[in-house]
Amino acid sequence: MSKNQKIDEKDRQIIRTLQRNGRMTNQDLAAAVNLSPTPCLRRIRLLEQSGVIKGYGVEIDSDMYGLPVTVFVRVSLDRHTEANVKQFEQAMSKIDAVLECYMMTGVSDYLLKVIVADLSDYETFVRKHLHPIGGIASIDSSFVYGVVKKSGVFPMIG
Template identity: 45%
Template sequence: MEIDEIDRRILRALRRDGRLSNTKLAELVGLSTTPCWNRVRALEQAGLIEGYTALLNQTGLGYPDTVIIEVTLDRHDDEIFDKFGQALAELPEVMEAYLLTGDYDYLIKVAVAGTAGYEEFLRRKLYKLPGLKHSRSTFVLRCLKKTHSVEP
């Protein structure tokens, strides 16, 4: 789907506030409500809008710390990648996980409650995943930029 500047304005507005009413969104992007609604539906159907979500406060939920963990697996075959990836995706503390090229196989972003919460996550969860050979962790001191999608 080719998108024009109006579509980009719609996407930028929804990226900032996914709860905008269609009336407010139409006003912001300079359309009447029906064409705006039609464009939003077309963007959804084309997959450019994947969904809507609430952003939860990690600290307020009791997980004030973020740890970035690099993981190496003990072997590199489809079976272990599938097993490890599925098990990793089931861990509620894992906010993001990426399969990588380079020295490490995975980069994982995890929410924890201090060093005690981190130790518990490692010992009771991460170290029990199939295929784990090595991990290296770094505590995040401060988030400098956080976004959930690219700017259209």
């Protein structure tokens, strides 16, 4: 499977099943998607080689880990020069507390998903990691106080 080839419905079934339980055996996965094990494993390998499946991970309870505070941070840059954008994006890639960083349309340039231990830890994040970057026009923070839905499973197509 190359980057230009589209995945089919059976591939999507495999992906959605793995998104629900990435630890299942190939035997169980094959049964769940109604394939025999060898063709199922072949499809998985092709999905991995083509980059559709980028890796496997573990979902962690951030409270139990000791980082119970999730903050969505909207950042606007004061200038949109190539150097300013590159500086900001490189800084984001190096900060462990930033789990996700998205370039956005609309009022803000970036949306960050940040996890910290508490409000004091967030203040330290802003003062020691964001402010020194420079070129930031505004920082707008929204603290998560409840999760209504969180899913890593893609929706069906069609």
